[in-house]
Amino acid sequence: xxxxxxxxxxxxxxxxxxxxxxxxxxxxxxxxxxxxxxxxxxxxxxxxxxxxxxxxxxxxxxxxxxxxxxxxxxxxxxxxxxxxxxxxxxxxxxxxxxxxxxxxxxxxxxxxxxxxxxxxxxxxxxxxxxxxxxxxxxxxxxxxxxxxxxxxxxxxxxxxxxxxxxxxxxxxxxxxxxxxxxxxxxxxxxxxxxxxxxxxxx
Numbered sequence: 001x002x003x004x005x006x007x008x009x010x011x012x013x014x015x016x017x018x019x020x021x022x023x024x025x026x027x028x029x030x031x032x033x034x035x036x037x038x039x040x041x042x043x044x045x046x047x048x049x050x051x052x053x054x055x056x057x058x059x060x061x062x063x064x065x066x067x068x069x070x071x072x073x074x075x076x077x078x079x080x081x082x083x084x085x086x087x088x089x090x091x092x093x094x095x096x097x098x099x100x101x102x103x104x105x106x107x108x109x110x111x112x113x114x115x116x117x118x119x120x121x122x123x124x125x126x127x128x129x130x131x132x133x134x135x136x137x138x139x140x141x142x143x144x145x146x147x148x149x150x151x152x153x154x155x156x157x158x159x160x161x162x163x164x165x166x167x168x169x170x171x172x173x174x175x176x177x178x179x180x181x182x183x184x185x186x187x188x189x190x191x192x193x194x195x196x197x198x199x200x201x202x
Contacts, residue, residue, distance in 0.1 A: 026061035026069065026202055027102075029155070029163055033195015035077040035092070041187040042090055044125060045083070049090030052077035054195060058167065060100045060115075071100040071115050073151075075193070087128045092189045094171060095120040096149040111165075112154045119149040121173035123189035127180075139180050147173025147190055155197060163201050169193045 035054045042050040056075030062068065078091035098117015126140030148171065155165025171190030178184055 023064055024061060024202075025064050027059070027155075027163060027199060029058045029165075029167075029197040029199030031056040031058055031073075031075065031167055031195045031197045033167070033193060035075075035191050035193045037092070037191040038188045044088065044090070047081050047083055047088060049079050049081065049088065049125070050191075052079040052090065052092070054193060056094075056195075058197060058199070060102070068099040068101045071096070071098050071117065073097075073149075077193075085129060089124075089126050089128075091124045092191075093122045093124075094149070094173075094190070096151075096169075096171065098149065100151075109157050110154055111157060112152075114150075114152045116148065116150040119147045119171045119173050119190060121145055121147060121171065121175065121189040123175040123177060123187055125177060141177040141179070143175050143177055145173045145175040145189060147171060149190070153197070157201050161201050163197065163199045165197050167193075167195055167197050 033054045035052045037050040039048060039050040054075060054077040056073060058073045060069035060071040073096040075094045078089060080087060080089045096117060096119050098115060100113055100115030102111055102113040104111055122144040124142040128138055149169060151167060151169035153165055153167035155163040157163055170192055172188060173190045174186055175189045176184050176186050
């Protein structure tokens with residue numbers, strides 16, 4: 001997962017460099033929002049970890065003659081809860097790779113878009129004790145799975161190069177985690193996501 005992330009980031013850097021030479025258009029946007037996971041899957045030891053804060057980077061690039069853009073989005077989410085005697089954290093990381101169709105209308109600063117593709121998702125749950133009586137209770141479980149993602153939204157471009165807008169997305173990827181005793185339990189590490197975006201367009 002980490003190796004694939006670094007490879008895609010390197011490719012993104014190369015693409016961005018090519019854009020400077022002209023003939024290539026693209027966007028890089030920061031996403032701030034929330035992710036809503038399956039409430040049954042993410043209820044662990046009686047505590048809900050299904051509503052998580054989210055941050056991400058959305059990247060797309062295309063030759064100006066292409067009908068769609070290549071899209072690479074990296075999105076992470078997490079929530080921390082503190083039941084008696086321990087702190088629990090549920091989190092996910094999504095690497096979404098696919099295509100995005102951006103609609104550009106002459107004379108308009110608004111750009112609606114839709115996209116989708118493959119999702120490479122890592123789910124993690126960890127506990128850290130908050131009482132010395134349970135010092136042996138520190139543990140975590142982390143696994144990855146593959147699935148699909150879809151997104152849509154709209155951004156407004158002002159001063160030609162700066163974006164602000166709204167992004168909504170849905171992803172699904174089943175992941176098998178393990179509890180403190182090694183018993184497997186499955187979770188959907190994807191979910192419904194929504195957030196504000198801001199970034200740069202060239």
